[in-house]
Amino acid sequence: MANAQVIQTTELTRRFGDLTAVDKISFSVEQGEVFGLLGPNGAGKTTLVRLLNGVLPATSGSARVLNYDPDHQGDDLRKHTGVLTESTSLYEQLTARANLQFFGTLYGLSGAELDRRTDEALKLFGLTERADNKAGEFSKGMKQRLALARTLVHQPDLLFFDEPTAALDPEATHQVTELIARLSRESGRTIFLCTHNLDEAQRLCNRVAVINKGCLLAIGAPAQLARDLFQGFWVDIELQAAPPGDLAANLGKLTGVEKVTLDNLKLAVQIHSEEMIPAVVTKLVELTAQIVRVNPRVYSLEDIYFEIQKGGRS
Ligand SMILES: Nc1ncnc2c1ncn2[C@@H]1O[C@H](COP(=O)(O)OP(=O)(O)O)[C@@H](O)[C@H]1O
Numbered sequence: 001m002a003n004a005q006v007i008q009t010t011e012l013t014r015r016f017g018d019l020t021a022v023d024k025i026s027f028s029v030e031q032g033e034v035f036g037l038l039g040p041n042g043a044g045k046t047t048l049v050r051l052l053n054g055v056l057p058a059t060s061g062s063a064r065v066l067n068y069d070p071d072h073q074g075d076d077l078r079k080h081t082g083v084l085t086e087s088t089s090l091y092e093q094l095t096a097r098a099n100l101q102f103f104g105t106l107y108g109l110s111g112a113e114l115d116r117r118t119d120e121a122l123k124l125f126g127l128t129e130r131a132d133n134k135a136g137e138f139s140k141g142m143k144q145r146l147a148l149a150r151t152l153v154h155q156p157d158l159l160f161f162d163e164p165t166a167a168l169d170p171e172a173t174h175q176v177t178e179l180i181a182r183l184s185r186e187s188g189r190t191i192f193l194c195t196h197n198l199d200e201a202q203r204l205c206n207r208v209a210v211i212n213k214g215c216l217l218a219i220g221a222p223a224q225l226a227r228d229l230f231q232g233f234w235v236d237i238e239l240q241a242a243p244p245g246d247l248a249a250n251l252g253k254l255t256g257v258e259k260v261t262l263d264n265l266k267l268a269v270q271i272h273s274e275e276m277i278p279a280v281v282t283k284l285v286e287l288t289a290q291i292v293r294v295n296p297r298v299y300s301l302e303d304i305y306f307e308i309q310k311g312g313r314s
């Protein structure tokens with residue numbers, strides 16, 4: 001099943017009256033990916049998750065999820081998906097264990113199998129010690145861990161986490177992010193993560209899609225998006241003293257160097273690839289430049305995201 005497509009949509013669209021919440025979105029997600037869906041509030045993330053789980057019918061277009069048609073085979077599909085929605089909807093009066101058992105029962109588990117899976121989920125999310133405390137007594141972070149554990153009791157192949165850290169403090173956010181990373185590493189499950197937390201997406205996702213107003217603006221691995229958006233590979237070089245006047249022009253003649261700008265003691269060099277860096281440094285030494293620092297420019301997902309939202313790509 002390597003690289004099997006777990007999600008595939010074709011011009012998937014959902015309208016609410018005059019509003020198009022999801023607008024002709026076509027994309028796919030492969031098995032084992034942690035796929036990030038990024039976009040501001042109201043972009044259509046939750047609507048897309050609901051469409052992909054067959055909770056909401058599409059207005060037009062189509063989707064295949066785990067080889068099911070969500071619109072017509074939603075019940076079968078949802079046996080194999082785990083969904084963490086924006087509201088955790090736990091039973092506050094029930095213990096952590098009872099919460100998990102209740103949901104396990106809904107998925108047809110019982111007896112020793114139910115106990116085993118419940119124990120596993122509690123352990124995975126560090127809740128074993130608090131298993132017999134009521135969920136209502138938990139901190140927000142623990143509730144979120146319990147909600148995550150709940151999505152796993154029936155061992156789904158595909159997990160949807162809709163803004164899993166939105167209401168958490170930095171410490172709980174860090175914990176939940178680490179747990180999701182571990183879950184992905186250890187179980188190899190496909191994870192579809194909706195978030196507007198770009199650090200979280202940078203930490204977790206191998207590919208991201210950026211949406212706004214229901215439209216897909218860009219999709220790909222962050223490094224690839226950065227290459228497409230910012231064109232080429234840039235190195236920032238800091239000099240100790242003013243270089244010879246013809247330095248930039250001479251460096252520009254080196255094969256593989258595409259652009260050179262010099263601003264006071266700061267040199268910015270655009271090259272074909274990272275492998276060119278030693279040649280650039282050697283050339284600069286030859287040209288008697290005194291180098292203090294060489295920094296390959298790295299774009300964060302935040303740089304990429306804002307460039308895309310700004311309309312850098314359509
Ligand atoms: N059931 C609904 N009825 C009417 N409008 C809705 C409904 N659900 C979502 N919307 C609208 O669709 C748009 C996308 O919402 P949503 O998918 O929740 O965005 P996100 O999860 O990215 O914040 C918003 O403008 C929202 O108000």
Ligand SMILES: [Mg+2]
Binds near residue numbers: 045046047162
């Ligand atoms: Mg949402």
